[in-house]
Amino acid sequence: MTLLEVVIVEDNQKVSRTHQAFVEKVEGFEVTGIANTIGEARLLLNTLEPDLILLDIYFPESNGIEFLRELRASHHSTDVILITAAREVEMLHSALQGGAFDYMIKPVFFERFQESLTNYRNYKKQMATAGTLTQEEADRLFRKSAPAVSMGGDDVPKGIDSVTLKSILAVFENEDNKAMSATEMGQVIGVSRTTARKYLEYLISEGLLTIHLDYGTKGRPERKYRLEKSEAGGTI
Structure with a gap:
C-alpha cells in the first residue's frame, strides 16, 4: 500500500514530535518532513510533494493562515489540516476559505487525531477511484472535505469552562x-x-x-x- 506523505509545520519541537508519533500510529501515513518555521516549510515544499500538511497557525515570524493562502494562490495541491490553539471564529472562517480539510483545537486527544487522518485517508481513496459522481457520492465527498471542528464545551456541566x-x-x-x-x-x-x-x-x-x-x-x-x-x- 502506498503511504500518504505528511509534512508537519509546528514551531514547538516537542509538539511536532508528538504529532509525528501520532501520525506513525495511524495506518497508511508516513512523516516525510518537519518544519519549525514557515520559512523551513517553504524550503521543504521545494523538494517534497506531500499529500498532507499538519499546520499550526501561530508562528513568531509568520502566520499559518497566510501560508495556507499562499499555498492556494500558487495552486499547490497539498491538503492541509490545521492543529492550533486558535479558537477565534475568524480563524475558522479563514481556514474554510483556504480549503482546510480539518481544524483541531489543542490539546487534541489521539482519538480525535486518528479520526481526522482516517477520514482523510478514506477521502483520498474515494477521490482516487471516483469517475463520474452521483449526487449522493458528491455530498459524501464534499462533507468529508469540509473542516470538522473540535472545540469541546458542548457536553460539560454548568460551571465548568x-x-x-x-x-x-x-x-x-x-x-x-x-x-x-x-x-x-x-x-x-x-x-x-x-x-x-x-x-x-x-x-x-x-x-x-x-x-x-x-x-x-x-x-x-x-x-x-x-x-x-x-x-x-x-x-x-
Whole structure:
C-alpha cells in the first residue's frame, strides 16, 4: 500500500514530535518532513510533494493562515489540516476559505487525531477511484472535505469552562505529566486553588486524571493529580 506523505509545520519541537508519533500510529501515513518555521516549510515544499500538511497557525515570524493562502494562490495541491490553539471564529472562517480539510483545537486527544487522518485517508481513496459522481457520492465527498471542528464545551456541566479544562490538560502534557497539586495548577493557569481543585476533581470524575496522596514530611497529606496512564501522551 502506498503511504500518504505528511509534512508537519509546528514551531514547538516537542509538539511536532508528538504529532509525528501520532501520525506513525495511524495506518497508511508516513512523516516525510518537519518544519519549525514557515520559512523551513517553504524550503521543504521545494523538494517534497506531500499529500498532507499538519499546520499550526501561530508562528513568531509568520502566520499559518497566510501560508495556507499562499499555498492556494500558487495552486499547490497539498491538503492541509490545521492543529492550533486558535479558537477565534475568524480563524475558522479563514481556514474554510483556504480549503482546510480539518481544524483541531489543542490539546487534541489521539482519538480525535486518528479520526481526522482516517477520514482523510478514506477521502483520498474515494477521490482516487471516483469517475463520474452521483449526487449522493458528491455530498459524501464534499462533507468529508469540509473542516470538522473540535472545540469541546458542548457536553460539560454548568460551571465548568471547556477552555480551562483544555488549559489544565495542556499543562500536564507540557510538564511531561508531572503530578501537581491544586495550588500548583492554580498558579500555572492563573486561578485560585479552589477553582483549580474543582476542575481537577471534575477531570478525575471523567476518568482523565488519577490522584495520589503526597504525605511529605509533616502535616496533612496533599492531593496530587496527573493524567491517567491511558491518556498520558495522548493529547497535543
